[in-house]
Amino acid sequence: MSEKQPNALRRRVHDILELDRDHDPATNFVNGFLVVLICLNVLAFSAETVPELGERYGSYFYAFNLFSIAVFTIEYAMRIWSCVEIPLLREQEPWRARLKFAGGPLQIIDLLVILPFYLSFIIPIDLRVLRILRIFRFLKLARFSPALQSLGRVITNERRALIGALFVMTTLLLFAATGVYFLERNAQPEFFGSVPAAAWWALATLTTVGYGDVVPITPAGKLFGGLIMIFGLAMFALPIAIVATGFSQEASRRDFVVTWSMVAQVPLFAQLDAISVANIMSLLYSRSFEPGAKIVVAGTDAKAMFFISSGEVEVRTGGEQILLREGDFFGEMALLEQRLREHTVIAVTKCRLLVLEKEDLAQLCHQTPKIYHHIQSVAEARTKAAHEAKAKPVRSRKVAAK
Numbered sequence: 001m002s003e004k005q006p007n008a009l010r011r012r013v014h015d016i017l018e019l020d021r022d023h024d025p026a027t028n029f030v031n032g033f034l035v036v037l038i039c040l041n042v043l044a045f046s047a048e049t050v051p052e053l054g055e056r057y058g059s060y061f062y063a064f065n066l067f068s069i070a071v072f073t074i075e076y077a078m079r080i081w082s083c084v085e086i087p088l089l090r091e092q093e094p095w096r097a098r099l100k101f102a103g104g105p106l107q108i109i110d111l112l113v114i115l116p117f118y119l120s121f122i123i124p125i126d127l128r129v130l131r132i133l134r135i136f137r138f139l140k141l142a143r144f145s146p147a148l149q150s151l152g153r154v155i156t157n158e159r160r161a162l163i164g165a166l167f168v169m170t171t172l173l174l175f176a177a178t179g180v181y182f183l184e185r186n187a188q189p190e191f192f193g194s195v196p197a198a199a200w201w202a203l204a205t206l207t208t209v210g211y212g213d214v215v216p217i218t219p220a221g222k223l224f225g226g227l228i229m230i231f232g233l234a235m236f237a238l239p240i241a242i243v244a245t246g247f248s249q250e251a252s253r254r255d256f257v258v259t260w261s262m263v264a265q266v267p268l269f270a271q272l273d274a275i276s277v278a279n280i281m282s283l284l285y286s287r288s289f290e291p292g293a294k295i296v297v298a299g300t301d302a303k304a305m306f307f308i309s310s311g312e313v314e315v316r317t318g319g320e321q322i323l324l325r326e327g328d329f330f331g332e333m334a335l336l337e338q339r340l341r342e343h344t345v346i347a348v349t350k351c352r353l354l355v356l357e358k359e360d361l362a363q364l365c366h367q368t369p370k371i372y373h374h375i376q377s378v379a380e381a382r383t384k385a386a387h388e389a390k391a392k393p394v395r396s397r398k399v400a401a402k
Contacts, residue, residue, distance in 0.1 A: 007085075014082035017075070034075065035144050041068050041137045068137070069117050076110045105152065106143050112136045154246035165238045169206070172235050176202035176228045183221040188214075206232035280368065283360040289347040296345035302334035304357045305375075311351020316344045323348065333379045335361060 016027050041064075047053050048061045080098050083089060089097035101107060113136050142148040155162065177199040184192040191214045192198045201214040205228050216225045286309070289295055295306065295313060307329045315322040315330065324330055334341050335358055356364065365372035 010082045011085050013078050014085035017079055017082065018086070031144055034071075035141065037068060037071060038137055038140050040064075042135070045135060045137075069114055072110065072114050072137070072140075076107075076114060079107065079110070106149075109136065109139045109142065113140060150247065154243055157249075158242050158246040161242045162239055165235075165242060168238065169235055172228075172231055173199065173202050173206060176206060176231075179224050179228075180216060180221060183218060183224055184216050187218050187221070202228065205229055207236055208232055280364065280371075283364055284354045284356055286352055287355055288350070288352050291347055291349055293347045294344060295347060295353070296331055296341055296343065298341050298344045300341050302331065302339065302341055302358070304355050305329060305331035305335050305361070306345075307354040307356070309352045309354055312348040313351060314346050314348050316346065317342075329375070329378075332375050333382060336376065336379055 016024070016030050019027065044061055044064055048058075054061070080102060083101035084094050084097050086097075086101070089101060092100070102111070142152065174195075177195050180201060181192050181195050181198040184198070191201070201216075204211050204214070205225060208229070216222050284307075289311075298316075308324060308326050310326050312326075313324050313330070315324060330345060331341075361372075
């Protein structure tokens with residue numbers, strides 16, 4: 001089978017390793033197992049540095065290390081193998097897609113975790129160096145922490161501003177060290193006898209740590225030290241402001257990407273171009289429901305329709321229960337016919353829905369008539385099926401929420 005053709009196993013591996021689906025037991029198990037294994041590796045690394053523990057349980061630490069290397073190697077190989085299922089890489093040649101994927105920062109961390117072990121069989125490496133490199137395994141937690149991933153993206157995106165701030169801070173540090181050197185070198189030559197020696201006081205003062213082991217004693221030196229403290233409060237707060245602004249922008253971008261991916265997962269929107277998807281995103285908002293939560297209640301006003309981005313819901317129509325999954329939509333019939341809901345819809349699993357309000361449906365009809373006609377045709381088909389089912393009550397019927 002060609003790698004460009006659909007592969008159910010590879011797709012499943014990709015979904016488990018790369019997609020964050022809370023309702024998928026396999027994804028939860030694999031992610032939980034890897035997180036626990038990473039934490040245990042950090043604890044084992046720390047415990048092994050204790051001489052008594054290292055000598056007594058050295059063989060167990062070594063066996064656990066081999067097991068961890070095997071697991072991390074399999075994980076890395078599976079990620080590289082299944083990455084061709086990523087939509088942005090799916091149209092490229094498999095080898096090119098895998099090479100591009102392997103160059104990502106998270107994949108480089110994964111490689112650094114296992115590479116030293118295999119290099120030790122080719123290149124003579126001091127085992128003590130290998131132990132130090134094992135601390136890289138802690139960085140694998142970044143893959144399972146959206147907050148750490150956001151921090152990495154913020155630092156990358158704001159690197160120019162942070163480098164500029166670092167340059168300003170370095171300049172101020174040199175200025176403070178030079179100034180106090182000229183003011184205090186005669187009074188305290190043992191502490192301020194050179195600019196590098198005075199830099200220790202400048203760094204402790206600018207960072208507002210103030211150890212107090214070295215302080216100016218001349219009036220001019222004290223006045224200068226006070227000015228440096230004020231400048232330090234302003235200058236060393238600059239990187240914090242840059243990172244905070246970056247986090248705010250990253251949160252906005254993340255919301256955009258999450259909403260985009262949710263919209264793209266709905267088959268009804270999958271074939272639309274980027275401009276159409278962007279227009280639809282402005283009309284939709286996402287809501288999450290826990291298992292057992294009532295999404296639609298029979299007898300209430302129809303104020304919105306829903307698209308299932310992930311999870312499963314159950315439609316209760318009299319004595320019949322119908323299961324709707326990812327990609328389905330419901331609630332459109334009562335909305336189009338402007339009447340009360342006739343069915344109750346309950347979340348079976350944790351699910352995320354895209355909500356289209358009643359007022360926005362008219363705008364969607366104007367922007368994308370093709371989608372409106374599709375929704376209308378599905379609603380008509382469901383109405384027809386419902387009428388046929390009522391005429392023949394013996395037959396099982398499948399209708400959607402109204």
